[in-house]
Amino acid sequence: MSFNIGLSGLYAANKALNVTGNNIANSATTGFKASRAEFADQYASSVRGTSGRTQVGSGVRTDAVSQQFTTGNIVGTGKSLDLAIDGDGFFAMSDNGSRIYTRAGAFYSDKEGKVVNASGATLQGYPVDANGQIVRGALTDLKIDTGNLAPRATSKVSETLNLNSTQAAPALTPFDPSDVKTYNYTFNTDLYDSQGNLHQLNQYFVRDTANNAWTMYTTVNGRNPADPTNTTPLVNTLPFKSDGSLDTASMTAGAVAGGMSIATDKTFKMDNWVPAAKNAAGAWASNGAVANDGGVGLDMLATTQYNAASATTAKDQDGYSTGELTGLTVDQSGNLFANFTNGRDKVIGQVAVATFANMQGLTPVGGTAWRESYNSGVAVVGEPDTGTFGKIAGGSLEDSNVDLTGELVNLIKAQSNYQANAKTISTESTVLQTIIQMT
Known part of the structure; x- marks a missing residue:
C-alpha cells in the first residue's frame, strides 16, 4: 500500500x-x-x-x-483597438460562428474592416442604426466604417455674449462694416452648407442708448444672406430689460425683423440664406449646387447687457464639413467612436461584455479563451460599466x-x-x- x-x-x-x-x-x-x-x-x-x-x-x-x-494589471499601450476590462466580464468573440470568450483584448482591423484578434475571431457587440443610435439586441460582428463622414449643413447657431452697458453709441453713422468707428462690437461664426463648404456669419452690434437696446447687423461672407449680389446686411433689434437680461417680451413671435423671422421661443431664424461663392468672373453669386434647406436658427437668448467688456463667452453650431477617418477611440461604456479630420466623432458600435454565474465552470480552449459549459451557466451579455459588468479601458491591455x-x-x-x-x-x-x- x-x-x-x-x-x-x-x-x-x-x-x-x-x-x-x-x-x-x-x-x-x-x-x-x-x-x-x-x-x-x-x-x-x-x-x-x-x-x-x-x-x-x-x-x-x-x-x-x-x-x-x-484582474491583472491594466497597462496603457496607446493603440486604439487594444482593450481591457476593468472588473468582471469577458469579451464575446465569434470563432467561425462559434461563440468563445476572452480577457485578451489585443484587437485589429482586418481587410473587411471587422475587429478581430490574432486568431481571426471577431469581436462581438451592438450595431448602430441610420441615426447613429446603439441597437441593443442580438450581437453582431463589430466593423469599422472607413468611409468619409458626410457633411452637414448648419441649421442652428447658439451664442452666449455680453454687450457692455456703459458703452455709448458710435460717433460715426451710418453703419459701415469696413469702418470700426461705426459699430461697438463684432465677431464671426462658421456656417456650413450642404456640401460642407465653409461660410462666415458676420455679426455687428451698435449701441442704441435711447431705447436701451442694440442694433444687430448680420451678413454671411460679408454679403446679404438672401442676396449674395449685394452687401446690405440684415438689421435686427436686441431689446434689454433694466436688469441687463434680454427683453424677449418685446420680441413678437412670427414677425419678420429685418429679414430674420422670430420663432415662438424668441430665437431668430435666417429663413432665406442662399449659400454662395465667387463665380469664374470673381463675382459673388448663388451656388445652385448647394442648399441649406430649412434655414438657420440663431439662438441669442443668453445675451446680456452688463457693465463688463463686450465679449463672446460661448458659441456653437451644428454643421460640419466632410471628414476623413483619422482614428478610433473607445470609452469606458464600450462605445466605439470613429474620429474624423473635421473634429467630429461618430459612434459606430458598442463592445459587449459577458459574465457567467460560475466562471470556474468555463471550458478552456486555448488562445486565452474559454467556452460556455453546463457548469458555467449561460452567458449574461450586456453593456460595459453597468450593473456587475466591468468597464472598458481603451488603449490598454490586461497583463497576466x-x-x-x-x-x-x-x-x-x-x-x-x-x-x-x-x-x-x-x-x-x-x-x-x-x-x-x-x-
Whole structure:
C-alpha cells in the first residue's frame, strides 16, 4: 500500500509542477489567468467494523485545477483597438460562428474592416442604426466604417455674449462694416452648407442708448444672406430689460425683423440664406449646387447687457464639413467612436461584455479563451460599466495575473514534495528487501 501512497504523491507533485510551469510560461501572456492545483486525500473503502480512528489514508488525488479570475494589471499601450476590462466580464468573440470568450483584448482591423484578434475571431457587440443610435439586441460582428463622414449643413447657431452697458453709441453713422468707428462690437461664426463648404456669419452690434437696446447687423461672407449680389446686411433689434437680461417680451413671435423671422421661443431664424461663392468672373453669386434647406436658427437668448467688456463667452453650431477617418477611440461604456479630420466623432458600435454565474465552470480552449459549459451557466451579455459588468479601458491591455514570485516558491514546494514522496517509495523498497532477506 505504501508504494501506491508514495506513487499518488509523485503524481500530485508532478501535477503541481505542471500547473506551476504553465503559469510561469504564461506570465507575460495578455489576459492569461493563473491556475491552481487543488488536492484531496483518499481513503480506501473501509472494512465493516473497522474503526475510523485506525484507518490510514490511501494517498492523494488531484481534486481540481481551478483558474483564478482576478484582474491583472491594466497597462496603457496607446493603440486604439487594444482593450481591457476593468472588473468582471469577458469579451464575446465569434470563432467561425462559434461563440468563445476572452480577457485578451489585443484587437485589429482586418481587410473587411471587422475587429478581430490574432486568431481571426471577431469581436462581438451592438450595431448602430441610420441615426447613429446603439441597437441593443442580438450581437453582431463589430466593423469599422472607413468611409468619409458626410457633411452637414448648419441649421442652428447658439451664442452666449455680453454687450457692455456703459458703452455709448458710435460717433460715426451710418453703419459701415469696413469702418470700426461705426459699430461697438463684432465677431464671426462658421456656417456650413450642404456640401460642407465653409461660410462666415458676420455679426455687428451698435449701441442704441435711447431705447436701451442694440442694433444687430448680420451678413454671411460679408454679403446679404438672401442676396449674395449685394452687401446690405440684415438689421435686427436686441431689446434689454433694466436688469441687463434680454427683453424677449418685446420680441413678437412670427414677425419678420429685418429679414430674420422670430420663432415662438424668441430665437431668430435666417429663413432665406442662399449659400454662395465667387463665380469664374470673381463675382459673388448663388451656388445652385448647394442648399441649406430649412434655414438657420440663431439662438441669442443668453445675451446680456452688463457693465463688463463686450465679449463672446460661448458659441456653437451644428454643421460640419466632410471628414476623413483619422482614428478610433473607445470609452469606458464600450462605445466605439470613429474620429474624423473635421473634429467630429461618430459612434459606430458598442463592445459587449459577458459574465457567467460560475466562471470556474468555463471550458478552456486555448488562445486565452474559454467556452460556455453546463457548469458555467449561460452567458449574461450586456453593456460595459453597468450593473456587475466591468468597464472598458481603451488603449490598454490586461497583463497576466500570474504572481511570478509566488510561482517560484510553488516550484520549490513541488520539488520538495516530489523528493519526499520518492523517499517514501525508496524507504518502502528498503523495508521490503529487509523482509525478503529474513525469509
